[in-house]
Amino acid sequence: MAVYTEVSPQEAQGLMDQLHLGSVTALQGIQGGIENTNYFVTTSQGTFVLTLFERLTQEQLPFYLHLTRHLASKGIPVPAPKQDSQGQLLFTLKGKPAAVVDKLEGSSQLAPQVPHCAQLGQALARMHMAGQDFEMSQPNLRGLAWWNETVPVVLGYIPATLQTLLQVELAHQNAVASSSAYAQLPCGPVHADLFRDNAMFVGERLSGVFDFYFAGVDTWLFDLSVVINDWCIDLATGQLDEARLAALLESYQSVRPLTQHERALLPDMLRAAALRFWISRLWDFYLPREASMLLPHDPTHFERVLKARIAKPVQLR
Numbered sequence: 637m638a639v640y641t642e643v644s645p646q647e648a649q650g651l652m653d654q655l656h657l658g659s660v661t662a663l664q665g666i667q668g669g670i671e672n673t674n675y676f677v678t679t680s681q682g683t684f685v686l687t688l689f690e691r692l693t694q695e696q697l698p699f700y701l702h703l704t705r706h707l708a709s710k711g712i713p714v715p716a717p718k719q720d721s722q723g724q725l726l727f728t729l730k731g732k733p734a735a736v737v738d739k740l741e742g743s744s745q746l747a748p749q750v751p752h753c754a755q756l757g758q759a760l761a762r763m764h765m766a767g768q769d770f771e772m773s774q775p776n777l778r779g780l781a782w783w784n785e786t787v788p789v790v791l792g793y794i795p796a797t798l799q800t801l802l803q804v805e806l807a808h809q810n811a812v813a814s815s816s817a818y819a820q821l822p823c824g825p826v827h828a829d830l831f832r833d834n835a836m837f838v839g840e841r842l843s844g845v846f847d848f849y850f851a852g853v854d855t856w857l858f859d860l861s862v863v864i865n866d867w868c869i870d871l872a873t874g875q876l877d878e879a880r881l882a883a884l885l886e887s888y889q890s891v892r893p894l895t896q897h898e899r900a901l902l903p904d905m906l907r908a909a910a911l912r913f914w915i916s917r918l919w920d921f922y923l924p925r926e927a928s929m930l931l932p933h934d935p936t937h938f939e940r941v942l943k944a945r946i947a948k949p950v951q952l953r
């Protein structure tokens with residue numbers, strides 16, 4: 637369960653008053669999610685999501701909050717943060733940075749099929765295009781620099797064969813990132829963590845995408861690769877599902893065709909995206925936060941995904 641910090645109805649009411657969102661009638665801690673404390677807050681005006689940020693700082697948060705407002709203002713289905721009468725989006729509750737957003741309708745589709753992947757691909761491409769004129773900038777804080785910092789930290793916890801895989805892959809990604817093809821990949825603000833549990837559907841209609849708290853400026857291809865590695869695979873084996881992959885790529889490209897360099901580097905970025913989550917899951921698993929009720933995600937899943945992407949590089953038609 638992801639309630640690291642308890643909030644009382646009175647404390648939630650204080651923030652709802654600042655935002656003119658009515659009287660709190662129910663407050664429910666949200667299970668699921670591993671990064672932040674989340675509550676559904678029901679008031680006389682509707683139901684909202686209150687997030688207390690457990691790791692992110694007051695300096696990092698404006699980028700995520702303003703990005704979602706920017707995307708929402710361009711018609712992308714994301715829950716925009718609520719602002720107070722001074723236009724402020726970020727507050728403090730229980731000594732933690734906090735924000736309130738609208739609750740999206742529907743539920744996550746944890747076994748996505750072709751129609752879900754098709755919708756997500758199109759929404760992702762529209763999101764990339766809509767982010768182009770967003771003026772703030774923040775790097776992907778779980779990007780290459782973090783991988784280089786974190787691999788030495790987790791290395792001692794894993795067996796020698798996996799140490800080799802991790803180090804060889806990191807070296808490969810450092811080489812890819814310094815190539816001229818990589819330098820020509822289009823970049824912009826990206827979600828960088830758009831897994832099945834970070835989108836909502838009502839039936840087969842995508843009602844929204846949320847949890848932008850790993851967003852940052854990175855290549856669009858990295859973002860697309862994160863999505864493919866979660867939405868278009870068989871979770872048990874990590875193998876790609878051809879029909880879902882084709883649907884996602886076709887719908888993405890119906891909005892924004894991939895460039896020649898993107899097509900060439902997709903196999904490497906699929907490996908990069910698998911490596912990123914293998915590292916973060918190893919880190920969460922072996923170096924858990926103190927006093928956390930965190931149920932860490934299984935690192936071996938992304939070890940399998942990485943091995944699968946290396947063994948059988950994707951072939952674009």
Ligand SMILES: Nc1ncnc2c1ncn2[C@@H]1O[C@H](COP(=O)(O)OP(=O)(O)OP(=O)(O)O)[C@@H](O)[C@H]1O
Pocket residue numbers: 638666667668669670671672673674685715737738739740741829833834846847849
């Ligand atoms: N805007 C929203 N609308 C509806 N439900 C939401 C919304 N934001 C969060 N939730 C619910 O809360 C759960 C946890 O949220 P979230 O995934 O953002 O947690 P987290 O701990 O911040 O992130 P992570 O997925 O990185 O572990 C989601 O699975 C979803 O059920």
Ligand SMILES: N[C@@H](CCO)C(=O)O
Pocket residue numbers: 670671829831913916917933
């Ligand atoms: N999506 C991440 C969790 C952090 O958001 C993972 O599955 O490892």
